[in-house]
Amino acid sequence: MNLAFLIVGAIFLGLVLGLFGSGGSLLSLPLMMHWMGLEPKVAVASSLLLTGLISVAGVLVPLRRKELCFKNAMTFLFASLPMSYLGALLGRRIDSKVQIISFSILMFLAGIKLLVQKSEKEQVSHCNPRFLPLLLIGAVIGSLTGLVGVGGGFMIVPALVLFGGISFPMATGTSFLLVAANSLIGFMTYQSSLEIPVVSILGLASLAIPFSWMASHFGRRLSSKGMQRSFGVGLLVISFLMIFKVLGIFI
Numbered sequence: 001m002n003l004a005f006l007i008v009g010a011i012f013l014g015l016v017l018g019l020f021g022s023g024g025s026l027l028s029l030p031l032m033m034h035w036m037g038l039e040p041k042v043a044v045a046s047s048l049l050l051t052g053l054i055s056v057a058g059v060l061v062p063l064r065r066k067e068l069c070f071k072n073a074m075t076f077l078f079a080s081l082p083m084s085y086l087g088a089l090l091g092r093r094i095d096s097k098v099q100i101i102s103f104s105i106l107m108f109l110a111g112i113k114l115l116v117q118k119s120e121k122e123q124v125s126h127c128n129p130r131f132l133p134l135l136l137i138g139a140v141i142g143s144l145t146g147l148v149g150v151g152g153g154f155m156i157v158p159a160l161v162l163f164g165g166i167s168f169p170m171a172t173g174t175s176f177l178l179v180a181a182n183s184l185i186g187f188m189t190y191q192s193s194l195e196i197p198v199v200s201i202l203g204l205a206s207l208a209i210p211f212s213w214m215a216s217h218f219g220r221r222l223s224s225k226g227m228q229r230s231f232g233v234g235l236l237v238i239s240f241l242m243i244f245k246v247l248g249i250f251i
Helices: 003-020 024-035 040-058 060-065 070-091 096-116 131-148 153-164 168-191 198-221 224-247
Strands: none
Touching: 003 024, 003 040, 003 198, 024 040, 024 224, 040 060, 040 096, 040 168, 040 198, 060 168, 060 198, 070 131, 070 153, 070 168, 096 131, 096 224, 131 153, 131 168, 153 168
């Protein structure tokens, strides 16, 4: 375990979640594997717990700003939670290398999407429920959340804009609630059969949460286009590192 890297990683994780409302598990899973030295299955469960705890705290900021669309969130969760549970059950039974490589491919595709996606006009700034599309996309994202151990925020934010018809700020705020719920239900499915370093995870979460709040507060002053591209490049780099690690190309 590299304590210095863990501290820096937890701070960076909090900053990314605060800025984007997403990307938590994309960063916390490599953190668990490489710098905490956990085996893949335990790393997936620990990643879900860490992301869930930070997201629970992160909900407070958009709640104060009135940037939470509860109707969209509840519709999404109605479909995503049971699928997250089923995905996690399947994830416990498949080979860990397949699981991590699938995660890395998903990360790579998300990075490409962020790099090529053009800025679009914002949708309505108020809550705009669209039940059927959100039920369908919620089921898809929920299953991926449980299967590969991601909170799903990097998929939830664009899904809420495209299928929920709400603005990016409201989608980001709503994402905190959805990521928290999906992550914690996925963690509870995994933890029954694994030994999770809960105390260490709580310590990392307590370190990351203040930086998440700070980033959320100052994020609106930064260029969203520049942040999006930087995040996309980071996802590409991390995805390659994880695939190389699993395949034993380097240690």
